[in-house]
Amino acid sequence: MKKIFTILVMVFVVQASFAQDFEPKDYLSKEFHAGRREALRQIMPENSVMAVFAYPTRNFSNDVDYLYHQNPDLYYFTGYKEPDAVLFIFKEPQTDNKGNTYRELFFVQKRDPQQESWNGKRLGVEGVKEKLGISMAFNGSDFKDFPIDFSKFKTIIASPPPVGANGTETNKLNGLVASFIKKTNGAPTNGQWHFKLTGQLREIKTPEEVLMLRKAIEISCEGQNEVMKAAHANMSELEIQGLHEFVHKKYGAENVGYGSIIGAGENGCILHYVTNTKTKVGNSLILMDVGAEYHGYTADVTRTIPANGKFTANEKAIYQIVYDAQEAAFKTLKDGSTFSKAGSAANEVIAEGLFKLGIIKDKKDFKKYYTHGLGHHIGLDVHDRANSNTLKTNMVMTIEPGIYIAPNSDCDQKWWGIAVRIEDDLLITPDGYELLSAFAPRSIADVEKKMAMKSALDDFTLPPLKSGKTPK
Known part of the structure; x- marks a missing residue:
């Protein structure tokens, strides 16, 4: 069974790689998205951080979801088109416990060959680094243990995090919102700043x-x-x-x-x-x-x-x-x-x-x-x-x-x-x-x-349906 699964995954990876040769070549560049993040930093208030969540998936019927559509703000700043992600943009450079500096963090959904064989290839951490140019990228599961001290920021900027109908996080976000709320320890987040800043840019x-x-x-x-x-x-x-x-x-x-x-x-x-x-x-x-x-x-x-x-x-x-x-x-x-x-x-x-x-x-x-x-x-x-x-x-x-x-x-x-x-x-x-x-x-x-002109669609005709009749 394990061998069959391995073969299926290998076939999927080859097919996905081949398909990429025929993908559109005119997407916005990683330099564009990096430029938008930098433009945001220029207008953010001093000692602030902005959190931008991916939109959750939404259920259409039973085990079928609606076609996924990314949070436009997250797409604007990253080019990322997948769910289960959160981006942090910092006004000033931050330093981790190893002495490394960074000005942004991006937590994304983890590569999973079995899930990808059902729902399509994921970028994963390495794909985000290579294709989107965001070097400080991590698996979403790493966020809950990542050492960010939100208490030191004067302003935490976030639009209202996506939640389910009963006010709790939808399970499609894999704990990102819950971890954010826990890490901020109830500190107020400023949604008005979010809309003001993104509106000024967009x-x-x-x-x-x-x-x-x-x-x-x-x-x-x-x-x-x-x-x-x-x-x-x-x-x-x-x-x-x-x-x-x-x-x-x-x-x-x-x-x-x-x-x-x-x-x-x-x-x-x-x-x-x-x-x-x-x-x-x-x-x-x-x-x-x-x-x-x-x-x-x-x-x-x-x-x-x-x-x-x-x-x-x-x-x-x-x-x-x-x-x-x-x-x-x-x-x-x-x-x-x-x-x-x-x-x-x-x-x-x-x-x-x-x-x-x-x-x-x-x-x-x-x-x-x-x-x-x-x-x-x-x-x-x-x-x-x-x-x-x-x-x-x-x-x-x-x-x-x-x-x-x-x-x-x-x-x-x-x-x-x-x-x-x-x-x-x-x-x-x-x-x-x-x-x-x-x-x-x-x-x-x-x-x-x-x-009065002839349309390219004029000759596009279909035979009438025969529902209820047995084909001869």
Whole structure:
């Protein structure tokens, strides 16, 4: 039995090594992550330490877990994509009992050939040292006995450690949180410092991060383009979702950055509609809010299209207001301006447009039909961390005005069920902005022109299912 197990492990290791030859080559470098750790040290308060935990795994059903997604902060500082880990970053150099100095410690999950044969190869301590460039790496089981005197630090910075539903540590973290609590002996940890410091760093994108976002955004736009060309009235919302995500995968995006929103007709009035269960979109508008995640960075692009390829007069009227509101917001964007100024510009256009159409009788009532903010930062989170309302060069954000007129609204019935959102991703520059999502059309004329084109997906047909019938 032992011999068979040894052979299986050897086969696994050979296969894993061979597979690595075909892995993407454009991940963020270990130098990038080291630079982010050093940038954090520069802004940490004196005599402080920050703890950053991996996210725990989450159970999907029985012995199946959800696809693992790392804590974006831990990924930002290390590039590590596995659970059961904690990183410590120290403001000042520390000295161990052997006289060695260090400024960071990283405790990670241990190599385990048997577990790896089930769940994939782990980096382990040596992999972290070699591939991530973190020399002070240790097995997670070593943390409980590691000599760290937390009592000497003026500030212990940590976001709330991940815990289970009953307030205790989930068993998927292998005692790291419990050991941390024991070592700090109940000393208060400062979560506000954590969000302040990481927000200050993450709101400004480095050139390497902008490249990741460009790729994610372009992939998302290509998904929008192909669906525009392929869409028709007999499609289901789920089918449209699948076409978007097929294009994402075809271009190498590992995941979506959030649940794909495909809202046909009145479903588009539900801002975070992700069930996508309508079996036929019919001749309604289709609101498609879908963002590809590429190497941890997520786009957020929304287009609203007519299923039959042509907007009705009423749909055009609402769409044009949203388009003009977005254009008005764009004109305010530049280094030193504010997000509030962009929001006010969009609000004014929407209020005026709805008033002129008679949908509202008082311009102050525009929020009945435009119920969310103008946009947000994007990056490692789709609503990425940031501190400032002031726009700064190399921020990347969305501008996403919308109008949603649900059935039974207090207006003429002819407007009921019309929902329009246009969302684009932009890079702030010293003198203005760059429209990163310009790959997908926005105007009425350009959307209709795109929808008249032949899609690469047009010939992608499957035979009908024969469930319940015995094959001949």
